Amino acid sequence: MSKDNMNKNLPSTNLLDKDFKHFSLTIEDDIAWLNIDVKDEAANVISPEVVNELDKACDEISKLSAKGLILYSGKSTGFIAGADVKKFREITDPEEAREFINAGHTACKKLEDLTIPTVAMVEGFCMGGGLEVALACDYIIADDAPSTKLSLPEVKLGIHPGFGGTVRSIRRIGVLQAMPMMLTGKNLLPRQAAKIGLVDMCVPLRQLRNTAIQTVLRKPTKKQAPKSAKLLELGPMRKLVAMQMRKQVASKAKQEHYPAPYALINLWEAHGSVGDEMYAAEAESVLQLGMTDTARNLARVFFLQNRLKALGDKSLFTPKHVHVIGGGVMGGDIAAWCAMQGMKVTIQDISTDALGRVMGRATTGFKRRYRRDKFRIMEAQDNLTPDLHGQGISNADVIIEAIYENLEAKQSIFKEVEAKAKPDAIIATNTSSIPLSDIAKAMKKPQRLVGLHFFNPVFKMPLLEIIYTPKKTNVTVVKQAQSFAAHIGKLPLPVKSSPGFLINRILMPYILEGVTAQQEGIPVAVVDKAAVDYGMPMGPLELADTVGLDICLHVGKILADTVEVTLPTTLDREVAAGKLGKKSGEGFYQWKNGKKQNTGKSDWNGDVDQLQQRLIEKLTNESQKCLDEGIVEDADLLDAGVIFGTGFAPFRGGPMQALNEPE
Ligand code: NAI
Numbered sequence: 001m002s003k004d005n006m007n008k009n010l011p012s013t014n015l016l017d018k019d020f021k022h023f024s025l026t027i028e029d030d031i032a033w034l035n036i037d038v039k040d041e042a043a044n045v046i047s048p049e050v051v052n053e054l055d056k057a058c059d060e061i062s063k064l065s066a067k068g069l070i071l072y073s074g075k076s077t078g079f080i081a082g083a084d085v086k087k088f089r090e091i092t093d094p095e096e097a098r099e100f101i102n103a104g105h106t107a108c109k110k111l112e113d114l115t116i117p118t119v120a121m122v123e124g125f126c127m128g129g130g131l132e133v134a135l136a137c138d139y140i141i142a143d144d145a146p147s148t149k150l151s152l153p154e155v156k157l158g159i160h161p162g163f164g165g166t167v168r169s170i171r172r173i174g175v176l177q178a179m180p181m182m183l184t185g186k187n188l189l190p191r192q193a194a195k196i197g198l199v200d201m202c203v204p205l206r207q208l209r210n211t212a213i214q215t216v217l218r219k220p221t222k223k224q225a226p227k228s229a230k231l232l233e234l235g236p237m238r239k240l241v242a243m244q245m246r247k248q249v250a251s252k253a254k255q256e257h258y259p260a261p262y263a264l265i266n267l268w269e270a271h272g273s274v275g276d277e278m279y280a281a282e283a284e285s286v287l288q289l290g291m292t293d294t295a296r297n298l299a300r301v302f303f304l305q306n307r308l309k310a311l312g313d314k315s316l317f318t319p320k321h322v323h324v325i326g327g328g329v330m331g332g333d334i335a336a337w338c339a340m341q342g343m344k345v346t347i348q349d350i351s352t353d354a355l356g357r358v359m360g361r362a363t364t365g366f367k368r369r370y371r372r373d374k375f376r377i378m379e380a381q382d383n384l385t386p387d388l389h390g391q392g393i394s395n396a397d398v399i400i401e402a403i404y405e406n407l408e409a410k411q412s413i414f415k416e417v418e419a420k421a422k423p424d425a426i427i428a429t430n431t432s433s434i435p436l437s438d439i440a441k442a443m444k445k446p447q448r449l450v451g452l453h454f455f456n457p458v459f460k461m462p463l464l465e466i467i468y469t470p471k472k473t474n475v476t477v478v479k480q481a482q483s484f485a486a487h488i489g490k491l492p493l494p495v496k497s498s499p500g501f502l503i504n505r506i507l508m509p510y511i512l513e514g515v516t517a518q519q520e521g522i523p524v525a526v527v528d529k530a531a532v533d534y535g536m537p538m539g540p541l542e543l544a545d546t547v548g549l550d551i552c553l554h555v556g557k558i559l560a561d562t563v564e565v566t567l568p569t570t571l572d573r574e575v576a577a578g579k580l581g582k583k584s585g586e587g588f589y590q591w592k593n594g595k596k597q598n599t600g601k602s603d604w605n606g607d608v609d610q611l612q613q614r615l616i617e618k619l620t621n622e623s624q625k626c627l628d629e630g631i632v633e634d635a636d637l638l639d640a641g642v643i644f645g646t647g648f649a650p651f652r653g654g655p656m657q658a659l660n661e662p663e
Helices: 003-008 048-063 085-090 094-113 129-135 153-157 165-173 175-184 190-195 205-218 227-231 235-250 259-271 277-290 293-310 329-340 352-370 374-383 391-395 407-420 436-440 475-487 503-519 524-534 540-547 549-560 569-576 608-628 635-646 655-660
Strands: 023-028 031-036 068-073 078-080 118-122 125-127 139-143 149-151 201-203 321-325 344-348 384-386 398-401 426-429 449-453 463-468 491-496
Touching: 023 048, 031 048, 048 094, 068 078, 068 205, 078 118, 078 129, 085 293, 094 129, 094 277, 118 129, 118 205, 125 129, 129 149, 129 165, 139 190, 139 205, 153 175, 153 259, 153 293, 165 175, 165 259, 165 277, 175 227, 175 235, 175 259, 190 201, 201 205, 235 259, 259 277, 259 293, 277 293, 293 491, 293 635, 321 329, 321 391, 329 344, 329 352, 329 374, 329 384, 344 391, 352 374, 352 384, 374 384, 391 407, 398 407, 407 426, 407 436, 426 475, 436 449, 449 475, 463 475, 463 635, 475 491, 491 635, 503 524, 503 540, 503 549, 503 569, 503 608, 503 635, 524 540, 524 608, 540 549, 549 569, 608 635, 608 655, 635 655
Parallel strands: 031 068, 068 118, 078 125, 118 139, 125 149, 139 201, 321 344, 321 398, 344 384, 398 426, 426 449, 463 491
Antiparallel strands: 023 031, 449 463
16 A cells, blocks of 8 residues: 555554554544553553563554654553553563663664654653653643653662663753753653753643644754753863762762762763763663662662552541641641641640741741742641631541640540540541550540651651551551541551650660760761761761750650660750750750751761661661561561651661661
């Protein structure tokens, strides 16, 4: 059949044969439509099989004489979510990995080399390998909705783009826009992406299809990096820019812990995006990175996060109204956070001053979070109402108590709450140290009380410990509490009620060991550096100052009854002298306006490795004990909790992983 004839008689049914599981190809008005709908997956994820089919589909398309090609997704969840991390983890043989990467390169090149205009029509997530495929098209048209997000987040998995995306992104938007995208892995909204030229246009969903068709027909000029960006590709400039980028990365991540961003900069510095050598070098670089422990552990963290997410089934419970009692540091922020998640929130406190402070602090928080989006700021403000007399209790779906840490005061609150609350409302305490069953004693139905243990600062910490007493707390309530966590965008972790729960119990021996080391004469800065060099987000002494030395002493005393910890005398002395850390302006460090001042002496002749080991061992050993005591269900949940609750070195995959696979 001649091409002309073929064009006239193009069938509207799928042109791909039955061996294709993930793609279908149809023709409409002489335009080829390639649909990706990965079989047996909720989202489109890229596996070797998918890459293989994309390659073959491109062969088929190249035989057609269509006016253009539009690539689109058959999933309601988005365009393409990236590589299939599950499959990616299963590839342990370097040759198999090389084959996958090369196949990805070949398929994207075939897509790029099609002689007809090609458009990626993006709706929803377009991430990682998905964006790399889109970049191989001539044009990217995106749905202008907040649910559409574009990113190259490979660095979060310890690698960088590996299907030619490093080259194509730089060619398209220039190194100064493409590198930060790849180095941080941040999501871009469609308008941000359009502004930097990553997408050609973002339009409302109703116009998406038509815009894609018009783009094929009109063939506008393709996006490419501005001339100024191309100048940065020249040898000496490239070196300078690379040096600058390396400096910025070094302030955030150490090369030995996170090699990927450094490898990415090296890759561009060595080859530049103008010629084609960077493609082959990219494949080699990503292959090497994929084999590192960091990549393996970060992929593990990705799964741990999904495991926690899956513990919160949103369909189990529909919270609309949250009532918070106690508008201090925690209650105020919990209330503000819930208001930002779209809940109606009433915040109760005995002090009108405290309520005033809550409203002021919340507004500052909303502004910081939403920047200039006045509508969203107003919406969050409207959701939050001060409530001096607790009128919100009787209508609330969730009631969270966050008054000061005192058993009798909490018991009296719960007596009142139980009498007034709806029969199906969640009744919760944010206590950090009082056993749940002690507080619940004051209630007629103690099985209703659950712990919702938030971490400070609430806006930043993703974990929410769901505290329960085995065989006492109602199992449905625990599940509903997990569901509530999901509704407010937190990661739920069920934890058995016992002193310190999980996170404080694990952190306290680490903090106290730091204090003991300092008491022995090791300089504060040396102690903290040893822990930070291991990969902890904060050394034990800075952490002690941040939490408050009085709180550390209090929690330490509670733990001392059940857990093997020794309380260093320094802690008592400092607290007695009013040195409470950050909040009082002095602790192990001096603090000014919430900022740590000079770190003091940093020379020490001792064995730093041994010091590091000593600090970290406290944490990992306590983790093992928690696991043995069944504080959480299994080692993965423990690792997940400690990573998302303390920031424990993600590239090590969690304390249990580190304990079982030391360096
Ligand atoms: P806070 O002292 O900052 O705030 C307590 C607030 O409760 C004050 O505004 C006070 O006026 C109010 N209050 C006292 N009695 C009340 C009553 N009968 N009715 C209504 N309001 C009353 O305390 P913070 O630090 O916010 O702690 C609250 C709870 O959260 C405690 O149980 C604490 O153990 C726990 N927690 C604290 C964390 C922290 O880092 N501060 C972290 C996690 C949990």
